[in-house]
Amino acid sequence: MRLGPDQLIFWQYGLLTLNGTIVFTWALMAVLVLGSMLITRNLSSEHQRSRWQNLLEIIVTGIKQQISEVGLRQADKYLAFIGTLFLFVAASALATVVPGFEPPTGSLSTAVALALCVFVAVPLFGIREQGLGGYLKSYLEPTALMLPFNIISEVSRTLALAVRLFGNMMSGAMIVAILLTITPFLFPVVMTLLGLLTGMVQAYIFSILAAVYLAAATRPTQPSTADPPSPATAPAAGVAAETSQ
Numbered sequence: 354m355r356l357g358p359d360q361l362i363f364w365q366y367g368l369l370t371l372n373g374t375i376v377f378t379w380a381l382m383a384v385l386v387l388g389s390m391l392i393t394r395n396l397s398s399e400h401q402r403s404r405w406q407n408l409l410e411i412i413v414t415g416i417k418q419q420i421s422e423v424g425l426r427q428a429d430k431y432l433a434f435i436g437t438l439f440l441f442v443a444a445s446a447l448a449t450v451v452p453g454f455e456p457p458t459g460s461l462s463t464a465v466a467l468a469l470c471v472f473v474a475v476p477l478f479g480i481r482e483q484g485l486g487g488y489l490k491s492y493l494e495p496t497a498l499m500l501p502f503n504i505i506s507e508v509s510r511t512l513a514l515a516v517r518l519f520g521n522m523m524s525g526a527m528i529v530a531i532l533l534t535i536t537p538f539l540f541p542v543v544m545t546l547l548g549l550l551t552g553m554v555q556a557y558i559f560s561i562l563a564a565v566y567l568a569a570a571t572r573p574t575q576p577s578t579a580d581p582p583s584p585a586t587a588p589a590a591g592v593a594a595e596t597s598q
Contacts, residue, residue, distance in 0.1 A: 475566050
């Protein structure tokens, strides 16, 4: 029977436990950090670029484009956070092709940790863009009666992020494990490829939802009254009113 990352115990001393979730998470982070250092150490602006640099630029450009399409202004401000979420979840899914590797995103603790990162980042970015008063005012929109419902919405969507990521990643790993037991040849290979596709989709959905939450938190408060006409258009408006009389 295939064990989950939380059930794999590598070392234990009293209350201190080193399970698979911690080991695979730190191993994945080490690979991402080392890979980024190797790729970015010889960046070139000339036409002769390495294939790794071209791949990196495609990924970064694609993430920035998605951030902009969500509605976040100045995508560079959010690139590090959203890009890190996407790369970690995507790399966790791709690393499942390595024998013995269990995706840390298949652990509820990792999924909750990622969702909590979004939960903390949303008010931080919102306060930075709107100020403390402007951000807190958004909880009173459209009326003060919506305050408890807006707070519940903040908590519930964080829980939904964690459960969605955990459920999809864990179910994919379990299905592959069951099929490897029943039919250990061609079909599990197809399901493994399908699992990789599912993992990439989950990475995209998780990062896009995080960007949507950030866009909602950083959106400027809409004015309650219409903006007054500018001096350039005011005379024209007066002439039009006199003509209509």
